[in-house]
Amino acid sequence: MSSNVLGTEGYAENAAQLIERWESMSFFDLHGDVAHLLPEVPSLILDVGAGSGKDAAALAEMGHSTVAVEPVDGLRKFGSTRQRSSRIEWVDDSLPDLNVVHSMNLAFDVAMLTAVGMHLDTPERVHAMRHLSSFLLTGGHVLMTIRHGLVPAGRHMFEVAAEETMQLAADCGLRCVYSETKGSIQESNRNQGVTWTRLAFRRN
Template sequence: MHASPVPGTEGYADNAGQLITRYTGVIAADKYKVVSHLLPRRAGAVLDIGAGTGADSAWLASLGHKVVAVEPVAAFREAGMRAHASPDIEWVDDSLPALSVMTARETRFDLVVLAAVWMHLAAEERSAAMENIGQLLKPGALLVMSLRHGPAPENRRIFDVSASETIALAARHHLKVVLSAQAPSVQQQNRHAGVSWSWLVFQR
């Protein structure tokens, strides 16, 4: 358990019950539609950073992957373990930018996913996080990220992060952009609020 909120998670624990219900209604295959054609077809090792309640991890596991689901918010992690109990999903209490638990393991992954996570980090945190994530990728592995644009909930720590800025940061850490695309939110509530997403895929 974290003594104080991990930077970027502010507001999530306080609204965990409501958010868990909302997340349950999101279909991962729909959310990843714009990038799904690039995801590894062969079973591999996947790291889902900011896994929330585990819907994405469960979907990736259903495709044959072994998934490590990293989630610092205890309520989400516990809900995910209950809802998506699977020998193919390992839950880990860890957080960006350091990812100290994962980096200490020295495990490398075929795919790293950060959906709706990156914009919670300040600029200096994003720089450190990109370096640490890069170290967890196998040669040729993919990094998939989504960035939120539009109005933010009042109690959340969200920064205005552009796709171009993120691509430039990734390039400094030897990650090549494979895809940059825009997509509407799959959540009706967010669409009505004017929320959209940038989806980025990088290769090591």
């Protein structure tokens, strides 16, 4: 499916390098700032842009069940082979519509979008936020990160303001409970001035 999805450019071609990079980072290195927002009891989590499945595997170890959405064939195949768990269901789907996820008729406690939002243009971001809100249970959270700075060659990426994302979320009944921008944890990106905004929203 990856060849048909805008925003996946550069991922299939560099899958091996990206997998090595992602697998070297722990879940708490990436998500420690918002880990307290994860449910304490086994819950259902939507991981959009699941990549190599590193996060989905960590969530499974915590007892959660995860629908891992990944449109890049090579990444999804690696993840489904490497991260073998009855608590992970791999899905070939993508934002902004998430048609396959919608057809599953599930309600999620958490939706995670790690390094995904900046691949969507403005209309797509509006559409995506509406869908994500509709998938969440009351009291559920959207946890997301957005990249800022130099765009890697061959990537389909936009500059997305945190304030815009907060407004989109508010329009969909999602209240911002966490916002912070900091330098990349990857030294090469940090040296190029790349920063990341982490946002968390709660469905009222």
